[in-house]
Amino acid sequence: MNLYFPPLKKMEDCLAKKMEITVSEAEKRTGRNAMNMQETYTAYLIETRAIEPQNEGQCSPVDSLWRRYSEFELLRNYLLVTYPHIVVPPLPEKRADFVWHKLSADNMDPDFVERRRIGLENFLLRVASHPVLCQDKIFYSFLTQLFFPFFQADSRLKALNATFRVKNPDKRFTELKHYSDELQSVISHLLRVRARVADRLYGVYKVHGNYGRVFSEWSAIEKEMGDGLQSAGHHMDVYAASIDDILEEEEHYADQLKEYLFYAEALRAVCRKHELMQYDLEMAAQDLTSKKQQCEELATGTVRTFSLKGMTSKLFGQETPEQREAKIKVLEEQIQEGEEQLKSKNLEGRDFVRSAWADIERFKEQKNHDLKEALISYAVMQISMCKKGIQVWTNAKECFGKM
Structure with missing residues (x-):
């Protein structure tokens, strides 16, 4: 797949323009996991080379190291937490899904491992071509150092879903979340349809293999028609054998x-982060309003709403002026802190929205470019495949005509 490189920064600033990055091979290995149990896994060889030569007329040496899929997962989790406003490129699937039933879904299957190798290379190139992610030091260490800095993905995503508690959600992010849900639904349906079509296509090709066998057997008992039948059978056999490729x-x-x-x-992750920021902002505003009300009640000596504190005052007597003044002073300090915190959260929220939408626009251009290219290539492949089928039967017709 040809990658779309974002226009937000000069391409010279992207790591993909300064370094060649490939995942050149995959290797099946056996080792011990964290529980000291033997396991079989696949390791992937990452090779990097600086594009600019060190000396005139001399190429830079190639650096290489092995990484497991779980290490790629660690890297992506780190990027998700560190850059919450960015649509972080996804990893290829860990286990095969949406496959036609004749294809192995085993994650150790050589064909699947090869496709995952390509997907991991694509992930690294996506990150290396991103105007922000490409500058991350841990990402660079992941590519170049055997023991890259350990990081703890301390995500601030809370267990409770903030979506149902945000009072004033941003309409743009709500629409984006709905779009991402619909995009996932449409592509899932398209992949299921494709798998069913592949099943039927496999059957059609295998029927041609049966034609080839029948024509070959028939040619053995015919003298005058034998050569024509055998040639037609050969065309059918070649056509049937091409289905796997x-x-x-x-x-x-x-x-x-x-x-x-x-x-x-990845789009929904950005939406969730914004919802949590909006929820924190609303909670800070609510807490500030509550403290201002408490300060006003203490200053005027009136209680607007029922509270345990008001009932306590009635039962055990009012506070002394000194106690009230001390509480008012504490509340005023808390109000000042709350106003500064609210101002900071508002600023943080505006920065998040600005950065997130800039990256979402970059993503939309990339998506339109890539999906258009993929669908056109798929259509061209289907047309080519149909032409081959027509050619096979045209050749068979000529063989039959010569009998």
Whole structure:
């Protein structure tokens, strides 16, 4: 897949223009996990090379290191937490999904591992071409250092869903979340349809294999028609044998669609972060209003609403002027702190929205470019496949005509 490089910064600033990044091979390994139990996993070789030569006429050496899929997951989790306003590129699927039933769903299957290798390379290139993510030091360490700095993905995403508690949600993010849900639903349906079509296509090709076998057997008992039948059978056999390569190529196009299936979740992650920021802002505003009301009640000696403090005052007597003044002073300090905190949260929220929408616009351009290219390539492949089928039967017709 040709990557779309964002126009938000000069391309010279992107790591992808300064360094060649490839995931060149995958290797099956056996080792011990955290529980000291033996496990089998796949390691991927990352190779990097500076594009600019160190000396005139001399190429930079290639650096290489091995990474497990779980290490790619750690890196992406770190990026999600560190850059909440960015639509972080997704990783390829860990286990095969939306596949036609004749294809192995085993995550150790060589064909699946190869597609995942391509997906991991695409993930690294996406990050390396992003105007912000490409400058991250931990990402650079991930590419170049065997032991990159350990980080704890201390996400601020709370267990309770803030969506149902935000009083004034931003309409733009609400619409974006609905769009991401619909995008995921449409692509999921498209992938399921494609898998069903692949099943039927597999059956059609195998029927041609049966034609080839029947024509070959028939040619053995015919003297005058034998050569024509045998030639027609040969064309059918070649056509039937090509189905595996065709469907493997189809899986690569499916992987391009799956990337945007997972991008939908990345969009929702940005929306959730905004909802939590909005919730924190509303809670800060509510707390400030409550403190101002308490300060006013203490200053005037009137209680507007029922409270346990008001009932206590009635039962055990009013506070002394000194006690009231001390409480008012504490509340005034808390109000001042609350106003500064609210101002800071408002500023943080505006910065988040500005940065998030700039990245979302970049993502939309990338999405339109990539999906258009993938769908056109898929259509071209289908047309080419149909032309091959027509050519096979045209050749068979000529063989029959010569009998």
